[in-house]
Amino acid sequence: MQLIWLRSDLRVNDNTALSAAAAAGPCVAVYLPSPQQWLEHDDAPCKVDFWLRNLKTLSKALAELNIPLLIRNAPRWDDAPRVMLDLCRQLKIDAVHFNEEYGLHETRRDAAVADLLKAQGIDAHSYLDQLLFKPGTVLTKTGSYFQVFSQFRKVCYERLHRSLPRLVSAPMAQAPLNIFSDAIPAQIQGFDTPRESLRALWPAGEVEARRRLDTFADAQIDYYQSERDFPAKPGTSQLSAYLAAGVISPRQCLHAALQSNQGEFESGKVGAVTWINELLWREFYKHILVGYPRVSRHRAFRPETEALAWRNAPEELAAWQEARTGLPIVDAAMRQLLETGWMHNRLRMVVAMFLTKNLLIDWREGERFFMRHLIDGDLAANNGGWQWSSSTGTDSAPYFRIFNPLSQSEKFDADGVFIKHWLPELAGLNKKEVHNPAQLGGLFGVADYPRPIVDLNASRARALAAFKNLPSRQTAGAHDE
Known part of the structure; x- marks a missing residue:
């Protein structure tokens, strides 16, 4: 047996x-x-x-x-x-x-x-099942794990050109056994059942996962590159929760993307190429878990950043967690997370940079909060994203690259559609005002919306100073070889 x-x-x-x-x-x-x-x-x-x-x-x-x-x-x-x-x-x-x-x-x-x-x-x-390549088989010329995504991707491309991971056939029905299935528990002690409105957004099962993949590959993947950064548009595949639970496999995703792109992963439709890149980012972060196990231990990938002078600011942390920072794009994103168990990828970077750079609060606080609320919570992807945003991780944003939430908001939610959906208290503002209601003073209509908890310019300068003061600061994004 x-x-x-x-x-x-x-x-x-x-x-x-x-x-x-x-x-x-x-x-x-x-x-x-x-x-x-x-x-x-x-x-x-x-x-x-x-x-x-x-x-x-x-x-x-x-x-x-x-x-x-x-x-x-x-x-x-x-x-x-x-x-x-x-x-x-x-x-x-x-x-x-x-x-x-x-x-x-x-x-x-x-x-x-x-x-x-x-x-x-x-x-x-x-x-090997939840990855395309076994960790330890995609290495630098010196035999170490990659630290830079573009170099990792190049080797993955070379491997994919030589042979594509094959799909595994489903088992045939076997002769019945005299063993009965157990009932699946409806709830696990210590974990509350979420609201029905949240559950309805994420139907269970392979049929739903396959439907999402097919819909995306047939109708949306062409626009993925141009629309994925706009949170008010349905520009992403909405498959992350199904990938994290293994309800669908990366191989199935890769094959669907290739099928929509005449078998190409480096040329052809830019949307398909961009999405395959995202699958490889997911792969990259899992390889990092194996090659650099310290990231599983709540440690910074870049050891020198362990010395950062993070601020202990519980009230500001609570304001971030509770979507009352006074910066609409940040608060709207946090409400999306709290109500749906998911956050748009562009906004994950925006809110993470706001917490770690503008508030100078340890990335581990954000990583933990996300894991406690994400339906697609995945150690490798979540840790990788947080360390990228906070400039403590592999291939991370250079420490001086700090997203400005206002310009991100104006660029990716120009008409304020996403903001107004999640912050109905701002629905009466026009598309210029909605990104920064503080400019209006205490005018009628935004009296119940908080003023920003931090000055963006001063806090940016504070973050730059903290990173410059690291004892042996190395250039973020340095090459492995």
Whole structure:
């Protein structure tokens, strides 16, 4: 008997470990809810709810293949080896199959499970699945992990030209087993069920993920490059939550993009090329997790930036978290996050730079807050984005590049459509006034909207001084070789 251990790969199609397990013999699936670990990792209630809803649809899909889905609790990942061994003994399992995960704690958990099983004569097989390339196979000429995305991408392109990662076929139905699936919990203790309005934005299941991918590849990808930075437009794929939970795979995304672009990933439609680049950014940050494990330990990628004199400003942090900074584009973005579990990518950079540069508050505060609210929360992507914005990370924005929220707002939400949607209290302002209501003074109509909590020019100067004062400041964006 084979056991497929499901984690962030909640799908039947193009699932490497599931396909391998089913090909090797009769197969049972297991999922281990780990609530204490999830709390330690700041996973958002809406994310946990989304995963449970996806497990429910996956259980039905597996049932059609006569593959039972069992639920076994492992409150912390340290419990996983014992729980997995008990289940293997109970079911007389010959081999366990699972897809690789890449955080420091995840790799330790998987190694501990594999070691214990092998000591008991049970095989453990891991597979490359949530990435296009195995970490450690895309390296610089000197054999180190890349620190600069453009160089990483170039090697990825060379590899893709030689051979494209193939899609894995879904398993065939197996003979029924005398084992029954467990009920999927509707809720996990410690994680509140989100509002129905939020859940409705993110329907569960592979069918929905595939529908989003097909709609994007057929109708929107051509405009992706020109529209992705405008938060009021439906310019993005809205697939990030499905990728994070593994309801759809990067391979499926890559193949759909290539199909829409006559098989090209460097030329042809600029929208398709730009989107494939985004898939490779996602890949890059996961490789960084493996090559530079300190980023899994809440450490800055650039060690010299650990000495930054971050401010302890709890009231300003709270104003940022609660969408009352007095800067409409920042507050509108934060309201979008709080109400939908998601934030437009351009705005993630805007609010992150505002927190880390204008308020000079440690990026780790923002990283944690995002993880506690994002339905697509992913350690590699979230950490990579925050460290990029705060100039502490790999390939990050040079420290002197500080987005001005007002000019970002005027450029990417010129008519204030996004702002007015999320800040209806500003609906009466014209398109010039809506970006910076403070200029109006206390005029009627914005009396209930706060004044800016910081002077943008003075705070920019403060951030520049803090970075210049680092003991051994190196040029951000330096090359690896």
